[in-house]
Amino acid sequence: EVQLVESGGGLVQPGRSLRLSCAASGFTFDDYAMHWVRQFPGKGLEWVSGVSWNSGRLSYADSVKGRFTISRDNAKNSLYLQMSSLRAEDTALYYCAKDLRSRFLEYLPYAFHIWGQGTMVTVSS
Amino acid sequence: QSALTQPRSVSGSPGQSVTISCTGTSSDVGGYNYVSWFQHHPGKAPKLMIYDVSKRPSGVPDRFSGSTSGNTASLTISGLQADDEADYYCSSYAGSYTSVFGGGTKLTVL
Numbered sequence: 001e002v003q004l005v006e007s008g009g010g011l012v013q014p015g016r017s018l019r020l021s022c023a024a025s026g027f028t029f030d031d032y033a034m035h036w037v038r039q040f041p042g043k044g045l046e047w048v049s050g051v052s053w054n055s056g057r058l059s060y061a062d063s064v065k066g067r068f069t070i071s072r073d074n075a076k077n078s079l080y081l082q083m084s085s086l087r088a089e090d091t092a093l094y095y096c097a098k099d100l101r102s103r104f105l106e107y108l109p110y111a112f113h114i115w116g117q118g119t120m121v122t123v124s125s
Numbered sequence: 126q127s128a129l130t131q132p133r134s135v136s137g138s139p140g141q142s143v144t145i146s147c148t149g150t151s152s153d154v155g156g157y158n159y160v161s162w163f164q165h166h167p168g169k170a171p172k173l174m175i176y177d178v179s180k181r182p183s184g185v186p187d188r189f190s191g192s193t194s195g196n197t198a199s200l201t202i203s204g205l206q207a208d209d210e211a212d213y214y215c216s217s218y219a220g221s222y223t224s225v226f227g228g229g230t231k232l233t234v235l
Contacts, residue, residue, distance in 0.1 A: 037171075037226075044128070045163075045171070045214050047224040059222035100176055109224040110159045110216050113182065115170040 002026040002114045004096045009119030012086055020119060022079040022096030027114075030054070030074040033099035033107050036081045038092035039118070047112075048094070049081065053103035064090075086123045093118040129154065129215055129227035136233040142203040145230045147215035148196060153225055155196035159218035162191055162200045165229075166211045174213075175200060202232070210234040 008020040020036070035050040049060045049070040058070055069082040079096055095118045100111035130148040137143040147154065147162075154160055162175040173182050175191035178198065188203045198217070202209055215227040 044228050045226040047226060057222060107222060108159055108218050110218040111161050111176040113173050117170055
């Protein structure tokens, strides 16, 4: 069974940093691009960042560019999101998502096939 | 990266059909055949229902269908069932290796 388990969320003060992790199982991790998607308290979804299967392509939403860094460790079947200079507006439930398209297709973020249950990040003083 | 526009809510009775729209621009929905739709029941992980505008992943019933016209994508759910009541989101490739979501639509089955 394909499974994604996020961890690392919590309460953090504005301006501080936090690192999210996503442990993947049940599929060949390095065959797929991976993404972070967040859901704001008002329920809207926002794509945050994605990484191609071999980390050759990394991309970010404008709202987090320069503050967040995505990475993956294929040997550990894990995805990460290093978040710095956190703001109140970063408060959200952060989901890890597996891309539908395999590595034999171009990295294009839009088809988020399997999602984890999410980890909550609250930025507040 | 402006969010795609969806109606805040739609409703229908069991057995009826409903259509949810998702309006973007020529830089996203209208520029690529890379639109997806997701079903989200509160407290659960979102589920991919449609990708590449009109394709269904394995296991998604053919009651769910997708289409586009210009800068607007649409999700149609036919033969409404109680379990279809959920939030629905569209997403589109938006160029430069980025993606954009719609604001979400709450579907109520009357």
